Amino acid sequence: MLARQVQAESTEAAPLTPAYASRALQSPVSRYRLPKDGMEPSLAYQLIHDELQLDGNPELNLASFVTTWMEPEADRLMAESAGRNYVDADEYPRTTEIHNRCVNILADLFHAPEAVGTATVGSSEAIHLAGLALKWRWRARREARGLPGTRPNIVMGANVQVCWEKFARYFEVEPRYVPLREPRYVLGVEEAVGLVDENTIAVVAILGSTYTGEYEPVEELDRALSELAAKGGPDVPIHVDGASGGFVAPFSTPDLRWDFRLDRVRSINVSGHKYGLVYPGVGWALWRTAEDLPDELVFHVNYLGADQPTFNLNFSRGASQILAQYYNFLRLGRSGYSQVIGALSDTASYLTEQLSATGDFQILSKPGTLPVVCFGLSGDPGFTVFDVSAHLRARGWIVPAYTLAPDASDVSVLRIVVREGLSRDMADLLLGDLSATVAALTGMARSSQQDGTGAVEHCSRHARGRALGTPRAAEHSRHPTQKPGTQGVC
Ligand SMILES: Cc1ncc(COP(=O)(O)O)c(C=O)c1O
Numbered sequence: 001m002l003a004r005q006v007q008a009e010s011t012e013a014a015p016l017t018p019a020y021a022s023r024a025l026q027s028p029v030s031r032y033r034l035p036k037d038g039m040e041p042s043l044a045y046q047l048i049h050d051e052l053q054l055d056g057n058p059e060l061n062l063a064s065f066v067t068t069w070m071e072p073e074a075d076r077l078m079a080e081s082a083g084r085n086y087v088d089a090d091e092y093p094r095t096t097e098i099h100n101r102c103v104n105i106l107a108d109l110f111h112a113p114e115a116v117g118t119a120t121v122g123s124s125e126a127i128h129l130a131g132l133a134l135k136w137r138w139r140a141r142r143e144a145r146g147l148p149g150t151r152p153n154i155v156m157g158a159n160v161q162v163c164w165e166k167f168a169r170y171f172e173v174e175p176r177y178v179p180l181r182e183p184r185y186v187l188g189v190e191e192a193v194g195l196v197d198e199n200t201i202a203v204v205a206i207l208g209s210t211y212t213g214e215y216e217p218v219e220e221l222d223r224a225l226s227e228l229a230a231k232g233g234p235d236v237p238i239h240v241d242g243a244s245g246g247f248v249a250p251f252s253t254p255d256l257r258w259d260f261r262l263d264r265v266r267s268i269n270v271s272g273h274k275y276g277l278v279y280p281g282v283g284w285a286l287w288r289t290a291e292d293l294p295d296e297l298v299f300h301v302n303y304l305g306a307d308q309p310t311f312n313l314n315f316s317r318g319a320s321q322i323l324a325q326y327y328n329f330l331r332l333g334r335s336g337y338s339q340v341i342g343a344l345s346d347t348a349s350y351l352t353e354q355l356s357a358t359g360d361f362q363i364l365s366k367p368g369t370l371p372v373v374c375f376g377l378s379g380d381p382g383f384t385v386f387d388v389s390a391h392l393r394a395r396g397w398i399v400p401a402y403t404l405a406p407d408a409s410d411v412s413v414l415r416i417v418v419r420e421g422l423s424r425d426m427a428d429l430l431l432g433d434l435s436a437t438v439a440a441l442t443g444m445a446r447s448s449q450q451d452g453t454g455a456v457e458h459c460s461r462h463a464r465g466r467a468l469g470t471p472r473a474a475e476h477s478r479h480p481t482q483k484p485g486t487q488g489v490c
Helices: 041-052 072-080 093-109 123-144 162-170 189-195 218-230 320-358 385-394 424-450
Strands: 116-120 153-157 174-178 200-206 238-241 265-271 283-287 299-301 308-310 361-363 372-377 401-403 412-417
Touching (some): 072 320, 093 283, 093 320, 116 320, 123 162, 123 238, 123 265, 123 283, 153 162, 153 189, 162 174, 189 200, 200 218, 218 238, 320 361, 372 385, 385 401, 385 412, 385 424
Parallel strands (some): 153 174, 153 200, 238 265
Antiparallel strands (some): 116 283, 265 283, 361 372, 401 412
């Protein structure tokens, strides 16, 4: 997050004046400047604790894929290890060993023959590392053939998460986006293969689209790229963005072939802090074999003791999330993860059934993918998904409304990410509030029609998107290399 400096004379810079100042604080506390003197620990805690009450309630935050609850034993372990730096392998050799065990467990889960891997801060860092390895490998292949360096490109659906756009821009790789075509809201294999050339470092396949939760057809892509190579075309690897699905598919659809069982899949990223069930920020990057990770990208440092190979964008980082990941591996095992993911998928199916039974909504998410319910409004009820989201927010629920990626950005949807904590009871309460919201908005739409003022005055700054099942205003196309409209979808 980028922050700007607040000027001392601005109204935002007014000092904090807590209500209990008369007892505990004698003078106001500066907000944006280091206070002249310190304060008691309990008071510093209380000030921050109180301010955080104004944040959204993490339990009702159905927008995020990121874990908001862990067991008390995991909390204890994380608090005990808060001061442990992951990078100090010589000082904390057991932490390094636990990290290595996690990489091994994931390599086995993803059917790797002889993988290498590393913990990262999240999938974004993992994606940047994997992208760099792909770019270096592409360059080495060209140099080996005596070909001049031209601009590398990467092919991906327009529905990629923003971290892929960042990768392309920061590391100077041309992004080639496969536009969505209603009702295809994920990568089209034929279209992706059509964009590939000698300078393509990889095609990205997402195992669970951030927008709809749908899996991209990795096996079909693998087959199509192999056919292309067999006909004398370019030989292009696949990276699987398994940010969410990497911890879902192995447990809910173990026979689905999306991982290193497919030859072209050379690297995979997964977020430990999503369905790996760890608090933010841990992710993992895995390469099929050591050959897929060029040596030049690995740095060796000796100033912490023994030789340490690292491939990360950061140096220091907390070790507690990595230890918490291992806690979950031991605590849950394969059967425990299967049980949790099974329960979340059941809740997602229940919500899907109940929502479609109302007739008010159309469901975009697909069964057998992420435990996510993505839905739009049926027809044109006179209000939008943005109104629904704003009304739910007033009831405490955070259910985001957004438009899909190009060229389906005129379709607007809501999304519920089912995580641990959204029990069946809570799901029923949410359904009740959704139904009350729709009734209230329908009433408002009717009365504004009777007044002749048209539709509900929209609660949000967003433009009214097209409801599902209503015709598109105008078909528009986009050049594949054009940047899609970036969403705040995560
Ligand atoms: C498909 C996909 N890739 C990458 C990311 C980025 O993951 P992280 O937040 O772990 O950096 C997300 C986040 O939601 C995602 O959904």
